[in-house]
Amino acid sequence: MTYLRLPEAEGGGDPGAVARSVFRQRGWWERYPSLAIAGTWQGLHYLITGDPWDGPHPAADVVCGGRLLTENGAEELGVDVIYLAPQRVKPAADHLAATDFRQIAGRYDPAKMAKLGVQGADDWIDKPPEAVRDRDLRTAYERLAGFFKAAADEGQAIYKAMG
Numbered sequence: 001m002t003y004l005r006l007p008e009a010e011g012g013g014d015p016g017a018v019a020r021s022v023f024r025q026r027g028w029w030e031r032y033p034s035l036a037i038a039g040t041w042q043g044l045h046y047l048i049t050g051d052p053w054d055g056p057h058p059a060a061d062v063v064c065g066g067r068l069l070t071e072n073g074a075e076e077l078g079v080d081v082i083y084l085a086p087q088r089v090k091p092a093a094d095h096l097a098a099t100d101f102r103q104i105a106g107r108y109d110p111a112k113m114a115k116l117g118v119q120g121a122d123d124w125i126d127k128p129p130e131a132v133r134d135r136d137l138r139t140a141y142e143r144l145a146g147f148f149k150a151a152a153d154e155g156q157a158i159y160k161a162m163g
Contacts, residue, residue: 001036001037001038001041001160001161001162002034002035002036002037002160002161002162003034003035003036003144003147003158003159003160003161004028004029004032004033004034004158004159004160004161005032005033005034005147005150005151005154005156005157005158006018006022006032006158006159007154007157008086008155008157015067015069015083015157015159016069018157018159019077019081019083019159020076020077022159023081023159023161024076024077028161029161033147033151035143035144035147037140037143037144039120040120040136040137040140041063041119041162042063042118042119042120043113043118043120043121043124043132043137044062044063044137044140044141044144045060045062045063046113046116046118047104047105047107047108047137047141048060048062048063048104048141050107052116052117052118057091058088058091058092058095059092059095059099061084061091061092062092062095062096062144062148063160064082065082066084066085066158066160067082067083067084067085068080068081068082068083069081069082069083078163079162079163080161080162080163081159081160081161081162082159082162083157083158083159083160084157084158084159084160085157086151086152086155086157089148089151089152089157089158090152092148092152093145093148093149093152094152096141096144096145096148101137101138101142104141105133105134105137105138108129108132108133108137110122110124110125110127110132111125
């Protein structure tokens with residue numbers, strides 16, 4: 001998963017038009033402020049919410065929340081795109097700022113996560129927690145917190161691309 005921060009005025013304010021304009025460009029991740037969290041996305045969502053897909057808001061908006069823009073158009077853009085409006089970015093950013101990683105790290109249980117279908121968790125079972133939880137997931141979480149704060153401070157929308 002790769003996150004992009006974009007001003008609302010981009011593409012005339014229509015999130016679908018923005019997605020078609022931005023994600024058709026070669027190297028789109030280099031043209032705008034972006035953050036790639038790769039295979040940690042669903043593990044992060046689980047740690048943040050306690051659920052592999054859903055969870056309470058605004059926590060759920062950090063990874064899986066938002067409006068899917070490509071339900072029938074992923075072939076056109078090459079990625080699925082989820083849009084998170086600025087009015088939802090701010091509460092998610094505030095949630096991340098108020099939640100230290102240590103508060104959610106206790107949810108890390110790769111065996112349980114694998115049973116629930118969390119992507120990548122099967123590979124984490126035999127690895128020491130400091131290799132995955134304390135390094136990979138913590139680093140991605142801290143980067144996400146900074147990314148969301150910057151987007152909230154600038155009143156930007158966040159677009160999440162998967163593919």
